Amino acid sequence: MxxxxxxxxxxxxxxxxxxxxxxxxxxxxxxxxxxxxxxxxxxxxxxxxxxxxxxxxxxxxxxxxxxxxxxxxxxxxxxxxxxxxxxxxxxxxxxxxSEHATVHVNVPVHFTDEEESKGIKIGGVLNIVRHELELIVDAADIPSEIAISLKGLEVGDSIHISNVNLPKGAKSAIDDRDFTIATIVAPSALRSEAIEQAAEEAALAEAAHEEHVAEVEAAEAEAAETTEGGDEAPAAEGDAE
CATH class of the missing domain: 2.40.240.10 (Ribosomal Protein L25; Chain P)
Structure with missing residues (x-):
């Protein structure tokens, strides 16, 4: 506490x-x-x-x-x-x-027993998805941290909120899904994920650039049509004189 x-x-x-x-x-x-x-x-x-x-x-x-x-x-x-x-x-x-009010707090996660994780022993990497947990607890019993053991976890294993033993009286503020807190991944998987993310960001940037170019060309075409139409328009009253 x-x-x-x-x-x-x-x-x-x-x-x-x-x-x-x-x-x-x-x-x-x-x-x-x-x-x-x-x-x-x-x-x-x-x-x-x-x-x-x-x-x-x-x-x-x-x-x-x-x-x-x-x-x-x-x-x-x-x-x-x-x-x-x-x-x-x-x-x-x-x-x-009040002393026993029900409060919504973010409590940091602390991972233990790394040396007993089979996946980490063979070179796997702990990929932390959430560094804090959103909890609803009694104000008199707010935990300082939530300890999560990595004992026995192998490459490919994931830790979800359903796997965590929360303190008595505490519950997750997110109750509509069994969200992931961390995974044990191979180093190559991390690199692949980074490469995929970079490729996705590059594709989005290229699409945005193409869209911008299309908008500019459309605006220029519209401006040209307006100019041509203006040559055929009747002269203003002041010009007629």
Whole structure:
């Protein structure tokens, strides 16, 4: 289960971009708490403390207690906006939740027992299709990761969601198909797949180019017809004079 985190926060009296820039210059990150049919609360947290929480690797699927003036609020992080140049956090959204609320989270997958996979032993490669699983779980029992064993798997074998033992009370948010999480493939299969993908992309690009050329030629032909038709058209009143 993910460890619970606590972040100290202060309320924001001013909104707007200017106020947010002032906060960031002082090592603070603007944030908001919303949900549970209550009014949103604008807050700010210490950037260093937020970065430590982000560095845990499971911030987005961890219950975070936001302590504002000694009053803790149970939340789940829903979004973190980052600066595209510096990667510094710019804003955080926190969703209020009750202690045993049912929440939708993305939980990372961790593969174990590679050394006991027959396929990998003979040179096969683990092709990961999904690095995270979308789960619906109790907020008090959010797993930090889902461990999947590769023991005994051979080249050509696939791991589907139906093969995974999820924690008690957890279920997949995708319930309309038995989706693939990973496969054991031969290195040549990966190369073939890459070649096929490149060929498909090249074919699509060529088709798009041909379509564009056809559109240009059609436009030019239409323009030529319009010009020829214009020579036979009656002169404008001003020209007649």
């Amino acid at each position: 993910s460890d619970q985190l606590t972040l100290a926060a202060e309320t924001r009296d001013r909104g707007g971009k200017g106020a947010s820039r002032d906060l960031r210059r002082n090592g603070r990150v603007p944030a908001v708490i919303y949900g549970m049919k209550q009014d949103p609360v604008s807050i700010h947290v210490e950037e260093k403390a937020l970065m430590r929480a982000l560095m845990t690797g499971h911030f987005m699927n961890t219950v975070v207690m936001i302590d504002v003036g000694g009053k803790p609020t149970r939340t789940l992080p829903k979004d973190v906006a980052f600066d595209v140049v510096t990667d510094r956090p710019l804003h955080v959204d926190f969703l209020r939740i």
